[in-house]
Amino acid sequence: MSHVFPRHTRQAPPVAVAGDGCYLIDASGKRYLDGSGGAAVSCLGHSDSAIIEAIKTQVDSLAFAHTGFFTSEPAEKLADLLVANAPDGLDRVYLVSGGSEATEAAIKLARQYWVEKGRPEKGRLIARKQSYHGNTIGALSAGGNEWRRAQFGPLLLDVSHIAPCYEYRERAETETAEEYGLRAAQALEDEILRLGPDTVMAFMAEPVVGATAGALTPAPGYFKRIREICDKYDVLLILDEVMCGMGRTGSLFACEQDGIAPDIACIAKGLGAGYQPIGAMLCTAEIYAAIEAGSGFFQHGHTYIGHPTAAAAGHAVVSAILERGLVPRVREQGDKLAARLTERFGQHPHVGDLRGRGLFRGIELVADRDTKAPFDPARGVAGKIKKAAFEAGLICYPMSGTIDGKTGDHVLLAPPFIIEDAQIDELVDKLDTAIAAAV
Template sequence: MSHIFPRHTRQSPPVAVKGDGCYLIDASGIRYLDGSGGAAVSCLGHSDRTVTDAIKAQVDELAFAHTGFFTSAPAEALADLLIAHAPEGIDRVYLVSGGSEATEAAIKLARQYWVEKGEPQRSKLIARKQSYHGNTIGALSAGGNAWRRAQFGPLLLDVSHIDPCYEYRYRHDGESLEAYGLRAAQALEDEILRLGPDTVMAFMAEPVVGATAGALPPAPGYFKRIRDICDRYGVLLILDEVMCGMGRTGSLFACEQDGIAPDILCIAKGLGAGYQPIGAMLCSAEIYGAIEAGSGFFQHGHTYIGHPTAAAAGHAVLTALVERDLVSRVKDQGRKLEECLFERFGQHPNVGDLRGRGLFRGIELVEDRSTKAPFDPAKGLAGKIKKAAFEAGLICYPMSGTIDGRHGDHILLAPPFIIEDDQLTELTDKLAEAVDAVI
């Protein structure tokens, strides 16, 4: 009998015992192609010796030193490397242990910034429906997925949520992509004006929405308009790249493709590639300067922030991404995966939309392609596809509630950056087998 508290008490997952490139192997020897990188985590696959050697070497020297007393060489090196490649204006790195911690830190920093600046009335946060920013109370409050929020509603912070930039569902007939992007962004200005511009501290969004909307990219011009609106009203822009960052969408930072830079940026998942739990909240020199010139103390912290062993892993992962030019490989393999998906699912009667960037791809499933009507949530389509794919030897990331937290189903794909052409074919074949078997 296991004493583990599992994700679901009615499921008994197999025991994973070994990683081999793009595959995970269980105790009975079955190999599973990791078509989602777990949850867009394992960008380097599961057996990268450079990273494991870096971790072992660091443990031999120094496993842990509390940041209340020390900094460490790995933490300093990782911060330097991140800033060397970060969007313009980003200057400081706050290392944490994962994505929820990164977004929580971002929300608290945004609030403290305005307190330090002498504008304590700025306390309102705006985010988007169908976003996901983590599972701590602050991060869950910012997230806009109704299903995840429902039972914790009385505990959550008062956060405003505007409609997402969701072209497949919300663009009008005859409306250009560019016109739709501007219209979608206008929702932010409208909400700022409704709340009162001097009360809003920040707007938080994922450049490409991951878990809750299935690799949903913005319409052209959307984020440039968002940046302009934030600048007009002095609102901080927080970009959550926990899932879509670190090369996943074809640029090291996802926002590069939209031609903008945030004030605060959150990363995790691909930063550690699964080899160690690590994330980071990055901020601009201006925000750091406000804290430095004020109290000097960010009222936040966790025991394992800046963990030397985790930082050594993160540095090894980021070095691999840069020196092996894996981001370019993401572009190449991403195009091939897109072609495979369109070939197999482009005319599928139950596929409404194929979307994404790089090796971050989503498939939105519909019961009626012509009307875009979703399947009845009672059918539990996403969960059944996940199970069928797993039985076929494929790990993928199907989710329900794509449209509003209850209706709609999608499949998220985020394979390792090292995936080969024949494995892309294997992924597509096994996924098609699972989808067709369930539907």
């Protein structure tokens, strides 16, 4: 009998014993193609010898030193590497242990920034519906997925949520994509004015929405207009790149493709590639200077922030992504994956939308392609796809509640950057089998 508290008490998952490139292997010897990197984590695959060696080397010299007393060489090196390759203006790196910690830190830093600037009235956060920013209370409050929030409602913070930029379902037939993008962005200005600009501290969004909306990309011009609105009303822009960052969408930081830079950025998942738990919050020199010139103390922290072993892994991962040319490879293999998905599912009667960037792809499933009507949630389509895919030897990331947290189903794909052409074919074939079994 296991004493592990599992994610689901009615499921007994197989025991993973080994990794081999794009595959995971269980105790029976069965191989599973990791078509989603777990949850967009395993960007380098599961047996990268250089990353493993970097971890071993670090542990041999120093495994841990608490940041209340020390910094460490790996933390300094990783921060330097990230800042050297970050969007303009990002200048400081706060290392944490995962995505929820990164977004939680971002929310608290945004609040403390305005307090240190002598504007304590700015304490409201605006985010988007159908977003996901993590599982801690602050991060969950910022997230806009009703299914994930529902039972914890009494515990959550008062965060405003505007409509997502969801071109497939929200763009009118009379609108161009650019016109829709501007209309979607206008929701932010409207909400700032409703709340009162002097009360709003930050707006938080995923450049490409991951888990809860299936690689939902912004309409052209959307984020440039968002950046203008934030600047106009002295609102900090927090971009959550926990899933879509670190090369996943075809640029090291996803926001590069939208031509903007945030005030605060959050990264994780691909930062450690699964080899160590690590995340980071990056902020501008201006934000850091406000803390430095004020109290001098960011009133936040966790025991394992700046962990030397995790930082050594992160540095090795980012170095590998940059030095091995994996960002352009993501674009190349992402185009191939998109083409194969279009070839197989572009006219599928139950596929409404194929979307995404790079090796971050989403498939939205529908009961009726013409009307875009979703499946009845009672059918549990996403769960059936996940089960059928796993039985076929494919790990993918289906989710329900795509439209409003209750209705809609999608599949998120985020395979390792090292995926080969034959493995793309294997992924599409096995996914086709799983979708057929489910619908």
